[in-house]
Amino acid sequence: MRVILLGAPGSGKGTLGERISRATGFPRISTGDLLRKAVREGTPVGRKAEAVMKAGGLVDDATVTGLVRDRIAAPDCLGGYILDGFPRTVAQAEAVEAIDPARPEVVLDLLVSEDVIVARLDGRRICEACGDVYHIVNKPPKPPSVCDACGGDLVQRPDDAAATVRERLRVYREATAPLQARYRAKGTYRPVDGDGFPEDVYSRAAGVLAGEGCRL
Numbered sequence: 001m002r003v004i005l006l007g008a009p010g011s012g013k014g015t016l017g018e019r020i021s022r023a024t025g026f027p028r029i030s031t032g033d034l035l036r037k038a039v040r041e042g043t044p045v046g047r048k049a050e051a052v053m054k055a056g057g058l059v060d061d062a063t064v065t066g067l068v069r070d071r072i073a074a075p076d077c078l079g080g081y082i083l084d085g086f087p088r089t090v091a092q093a094e095a096v097e098a099i100d101p102a103r104p105e106v107v108l109d110l111l112v113s114e115d116v117i118v119a120r121l122d123g124r125r126i127c128e129a130c131g132d133v134y135h136i137v138n139k140p141p142k143p144p145s146v147c148d149a150c151g152g153d154l155v156q157r158p159d160d161a162a163a164t165v166r167e168r169l170r171v172y173r174e175a176t177a178p179l180q181a182r183y184r185a186k187g188t189y190r191p192v193d194g195d196g197f198p199e200d201v202y203s204r205a206a207g208v209l210a211g212e213g214c215r216l
């Protein structure tokens with residue numbers, strides 16, 4: 001199965017995707033994580049993507065689709081995979097269908113109000129060393145500013161600055177929200193209430209996936 005996590009920036013795609021990955025054994029493929037890794041490593045893709053990401057825009061379709069094509073060719077994706085933050089445009093949706101056409105698909109769209117999104121992104125902290133995600137109120141680390149998992153420093157993501165969040169939300173409404181209609185027409189669209197505790201959001205999503213025949 002191909003599980004697509006649609007949803008605005010900060011709607012909880014990464015948090016939910018990790019939980020689904022643990023339950024299903026499907027790898028979570030986050031294009032944001034792949035791009036941030038490329039930026040950290042200073043690869044040609046990373047050098048191209050860095051400024052666009054800092055400004056809250058979208059990296060070009062060919063670059064992101066190339067990353068996904070390579071990743072889903074790996075053997076751990078044979079049984080299924082979770083796409084987090086991809087597709088974000090109609091061209092990307094068409095590309096993944098062309099790359100892996102026979103794969104059954106379910107699209108979970110996490111619906112969360114913009115007020116909640118702003119509060120989530122404002123309080124999000126990321127471990128510089130291992131990438132673990134925290135929230136200063138909803139999921140605080142035990143010693144402040146230090147990762148529980150590896151002891152690394154917790155920092156704010158550069159694109160979580162308020163002005164960049166506004167731009168990311170604008171880009172989402174313009175480029176990504178139209179995918180809802182596309183997947184509705186295709187019959188794979190499943191809206192999920194993304195408000196409430198992470199475990200409650202997971203229970204709703206797990207119910208949908210079980211209804212699609214996914215083993216959790």
Ligand code: AP5
Pocket residue numbers: 007008009010011012013014015016030031032033035052053054056057058059060064084085086087088092120121123124125133134135138139159168194195196197198199201
């Ligand atoms: P990406 O990394 O994909 O960012 P995003 O979609 O903006 O999503 P986020 O990672 O900000 O949020 P999330 O929905 O995963 O929420 P999370 O679980 O962390 O993309 C970054 C950039 O890369 C893009 O702007 C673009 O430039 C580029 N890019 C990526 N993919 C691309 C593509 N396909 N095409 C072109 N460009 C691309 O949760 C947020 C916070 O809330 C956390 O602190 C968490 O602990 C907390 N939280 C989560 N769930 C809950 C809950 N239920 N209750 C309370 N708190 C919660």
